[in-house]
Amino acid sequence: MKFGYVAVLGLPNAGKSSLVNYLVGEEVAIVSHRKQTTRNSILGIKNGKDFQIVFVDTPGIHHSKNNLDKFMNKNVRNAIAGADVVLYLFDGSKDMGEEEIAYIENMKNKCENVILVETKADKKVVKSPFDALSISVVNGKNLDKLLEKIVKMLPVGKPLYDEDTYTDKSVAFLICEKVRGILLDSLDKEIPHGVAVVVSSFKEYEDMAKIELDIICERDQHKGIIIGKGGQNLKNLGQKTREFAEDLLGKKCVLKLFVKVDKDWREHDISTYGYQ
Ligand SMILES: Nc1nc2c(ncn2[C@@H]2O[C@H](COP(=O)(O)OP(=O)(O)OP(=O)(O)O)[C@@H](O)[C@H]2O)c(=O)[nH]1
Ligand SMILES: [Mg+2]
Structure with missing residues (x-):
């Protein structure tokens, strides 16, 4: 091996x-x-x-x-x-x-x-x-x-992880990253680089999960863009993220996204908002 x-x-x-x-x-x-x-x-x-x-x-x-x-x-x-x-x-x-x-x-x-x-x-x-x-x-x-x-x-050695494990990152991290990935692909250059995404609530039950995410951005104007006209952008983002989360967890997910503004979030401890 x-x-x-x-x-x-x-x-x-x-x-x-x-x-x-x-x-x-x-x-x-x-x-x-x-x-x-x-x-x-x-x-x-x-x-x-x-x-x-x-x-x-x-x-x-x-x-x-x-x-x-x-x-x-x-x-x-x-x-x-x-x-x-x-x-x-x-x-x-x-x-x-x-x-x-x-x-x-x-x-x-x-x-x-x-x-x-x-x-x-x-x-x-x-x-x-x-x-x-x-x-x-x-x-x-x-x-x-x-x-x-x-x-x-590779050297000869014993596996460190069991067969089902494919990353060291938590489900929360993967979901937050998915949101950031969608924003990177869909928004103007500077905005997604100034965004952090955290899970503020994660409740998992046998057959479903309820997940709340905070999207923290640096300006009011960015918040408006992330939400989009009539909330359309946020709705699309929520739908794609929900599909990803359902796939990941193998169960139905109810997902809520909140967009918050904190112009200095990089200087703060974002664990006050949530975790990854
Ligand atoms: N055509 C083509 N595009 C690729 C291929 N591999 C990666 N890309 C594209 O290259 C871009 C960058 O890919 P990433 O995998 O994010 O690159 P990275 O090195 O992880 O980038 P950073 O995380 O920013 O350091 C994406 O648009 C990919 O779709 C490939 O084999 N062919
Ligand atoms: Mg990369």
């Missing part, structure tokens, strides 16, 4: 969460066309006949010209240190910047257990400066091969 941790790294929007969801077979992390969708490191667990892989989906690497090295020395080294295998993902559908080239070279020199992965092979138009495994979650290209490669590199 093989068991190990696989850190999934790359720039924002590289396709990290999409890959983890695909391999795990569940919506563990939200995906959007916007950069910096993922805010927390999220575990996605994949079970095979003779292996268990714990993927660590990370927030996109955010570097500026000046702090590249600093970043390299701190965050990534930490992430790499805890991992048996590191996947570095880069977007195969666009040209790679010099910074990223330097970054990858640096990483290749510093650790041996890196697999370079070129994403979005289905819309590849540019030649990559690195020899990498080219994958696509749209047409499934090379995903079996990637999995095989990972398993080969």
Whole structure:
């Protein structure tokens, strides 16, 4: 039996969460066309006949010209240190910047257990400066091969999680993230990045659940947009979220959404509103 941790790294929007969801077979992390969708490191667990892989989906690497090295020395080294295998993902559908080239070279020199992965092979138009495994979650290209490669590199070990577990995150977290994901895809740029979503009440019964969520945004105007004309946006959001929650819990859900304004929520302790 093989068991190990696989850190999934790359720039924002590289396709990290999409890959983890695909391999795990569940919506563990939200995906959007916007950069910096993922805010927390999220575990996605994949079970095979003779292996268990714990993927660590990370927030996109955010570097500026000046702090590249600093970043390299701190965050990534930490992430790499805890991992048996590191996947570095880069977007195969666009040209790679010099910074990223330097970054990858640096990483290749510093650790041996890196697999370079070129994403979005289905819309590849540019030649990559690195020899990498080219994958696509749209047409499934090379995903079996990637999995095989990972398993080969994992140490022998016992699984840590039982077979039914596919993430370390709570149901509440997954539902809150779903709301954020829908907002990221449907609203103007700045608004969803200024939104936090928490569960303020969660009551689960044998055959149904009652869930209340607070959507906290930074401005009155944003609240109006999230709610929409005649409450239409909020209604659509509620419907999609309810379907997701019902699917997740396998039972009927009654869902209520409340939009609140707190212009400094980032500075506050949002657990006063609820939890994830
Ligand atoms: N065509 C195509 N699009 C993809 C593929 N993989 C991911 N995408 C798209 O790329 C965008 C970013 O995907 P994410 O999985 O959210 O990227 P991420 O690396 O997790 O991004 P952050 O969380 O912001 O760091 C989304 O619009 C995805 O649908 C792929 O194989 N092919
Ligand atoms: Mg992500």
